[in-house]
Amino acid sequence: xxxxxxxxxxxxxxxxxxxxxxxxxxxxxxxxxxxxxxxxxxxxxxxxxxxxxxxxxxxxxxxxxxxxxxxxxxxxxxxxxxxxxxxxxxxxxxxxxxxxxxxxx
Numbered sequence: 001x002x003x004x005x006x007x008x009x010x011x012x013x014x015x016x017x018x019x020x021x022x023x024x025x026x027x028x029x030x031x032x033x034x035x036x037x038x039x040x041x042x043x044x045x046x047x048x049x050x051x052x053x054x055x056x057x058x059x060x061x062x063x064x065x066x067x068x069x070x071x072x073x074x075x076x077x078x079x080x081x082x083x084x085x086x087x088x089x090x091x092x093x094x095x096x097x098x099x100x101x102x103x104x105x
Contacts (some may be wrong), residue, residue: 002069004054008076008085012057015041022051022058027068035068037087 016023021041030036045051045060052059061069072089
């Protein structure tokens with residue numbers, strides 16, 4: 001199970017609700033440290049994908065991404081360096097300096 005913060009839910013609601021879309025979350029090989037996280041707006045769920053509902057919003061994940069995102073928190077940060085969604089994964093054993101990927105055990 002993953003967590004989506006109230007701030008992230010608020011931002012996502014403006015993106016997903018008007019269009020009736022779902023958000024596909026991905027955790028794939030790549031990046032400096034091994035796992036790269038991603039988000040894509042989608043209209044349909046592919047066969048074999050899991051659908052999770054948080055505060056009325058639909059999140060779609062494949063099985064591998066669901067396992068890698070177990071316990072992760074998705075937040076939205078807005079600071080001096082910019083604004084965007086961040087994935088905090090308690091299973092990460094390392095993180096690259098650019099903040100775009102992490103390694104898990």
